[in-house]
Amino acid sequence: MKRRSLMKAAALMAAMGIAAPAVAQEAEKKIIGVSIPSATHGFMGGLNWHAQDTIKRLGATYPNLEFVLSTAGDPAKQVNDIEDMMATRNIDALVVLPFESEPLTAPVKAVKDAGKFVTVVDRGLSQEGIEDLYVAGDNTAFGRVAGEYFKGNLEPGAKIVVLRGIPTTLDNERVDAFRAALEGSEVEILDMQHGNWNRDDAFAVMQDYLAKYPQIDAVWAADDDMAIGVLEAISAANRQDEMWVIGGAGMKEIVKRIMDGDKQLPVNVTYPPALISSAIEMTALNFVSNAPMTGRFIIGSQLITPENAEQFYYPDSPF
């Protein structure tokens, strides 16, 4: 993986070396700080990969831009990272994916008050109007699109189980939208437990669901890492033919199986980890172009079906 991205970076740089002279060289150096959570699960791993990939590419394209990337395992560390970027690197812009909204609001506001360009990604701050640019996936649509698929493809009286993520507002938004989309249908949600976006936890929760409920018609795993654990538990119990599973986020292995027409995985809902790339690119454009880059940019959640799966398949990404 590392070798490949190194080779790719080299190839990119070679390609950019030809393109670079076209970009204004005399512009003053701008430093963009990027602060994201560390790669603790599949989705964040993908997000980290896309962030590094984008920074490498933009750094080669725009020689007057410099990037500082830091990853944090908890909110406190992230606050420290941002303070360090301000104090020691004198950043001109900050792209931040807040670990949690509340603790990050004040430190990010301080960056804004110092006159820097602030891009907030995915998780909003708890106070409105701080950021110049907001780039996010659509958690409500993520739940709604999945819910609508369940409503449209299950018989009345069907029973489903749900695996939830790490308890956060993001998870609540998804689940609320999912419930709302199911309203008016005769589909019954038997149970909702937290699988923490983790394969092993989801495996254990699903085993217990299978022990507890003799009839399950479908599973909303809400995340592709959890879907892998769920599928494994189902096949260990030999109940593959009874139920299908909907994950989410578009992990490459899962998208591949949808492409191949796997009956257990009819569709998937996107929540692209590459949204960090959109945020970094747009922030960079703010400094190198005249295009207006302020406002809100919401990336929709789409339904991946066997027909369109190919356009969501990124074999190079680790996620």
Next chain:
Amino acid sequence: MKLDLHTLGPLVALVALVILGAVLNSAFLAPANITNVLARSAFIGLIAVGMTFVITAGGLDLSVGSMAAFLAGIAIIAMNAALPGLGSNWGTILLGMGVAVLGGIAAGYLNGALVTKARIEPFIVTLGTMGIFRSLVTWLADGGTLSLDYGLRTLYRPVYYGGIGWITWPIIVFAIVAVLGEWTMRHSRFGRHVEAIGSNDRVARYSAIDVNRMRLLTYVLLGVLVGLAVVLYVPRLGSASGSTGVLWELEAIAAVIIGGTALKGGRGRVWGTVVGVLILSLIDNILNLADLVSPYLNGAIQGVIIVLAVVLQREKRTVEER
């Protein structure tokens, strides 16, 4: 022979949990559910048996969860790399198992050597190696997930899911290791020395026990058992990532303490550790089966039961000592 009442504390808690589970849901005692719970316990169980020796000798190892993730990572990489040469057969899988166990020995030796030869506090050494192993596996996986080749996985899968009837291999391995561990702690010279070192290492040294060597051996033993747990873990999901084995170290330590081993060392009880591991996985299982409380409170229930199990023992112990 008079029954030692205070030692039965964890066993009473376990029986109470089994009865509670059976009352709350009839599916609880079904063979399928029992297999699930026991097989799931095996990873933490194997690690906790090793941890019992480390803690009894007055040490501690916080790195085991990260070590498991790292070993799973290198085992998967080794098997995938050997696949073109060796082909999709048991030879390749044995190679992966070997990498996991030898890696466990090396990692355990590293921890042990830093504790005994460099004379650094075990808490600090293993806190350091915990971060190192965790970062290494994340780096090897490029932040994503390392997955075993599909064909190899299909071949390897029965090691977790297969077995003799409903008794799957992880349960068998856990049972064998538990019995051997109990025997070693009670009846072997190694076990006695470990207890002696944990109660008073100076006296142990005067009694001509090679304290450093014994301590080092406890870490190596733990490393081997982590490797063995990985051998059983990899076929389950066929993957490893930065989120594999998170907090396993604390679960293992909690199981050891619930089982009646003293955290300050000197008194080890392997069968108690086994009971502790089963208590921890039963709590999880019952909470999932029963809808007793909001899932947000699962962690709180676990915390209360852990503390209760230890308090129960402590009261009986003070009564006895009076």
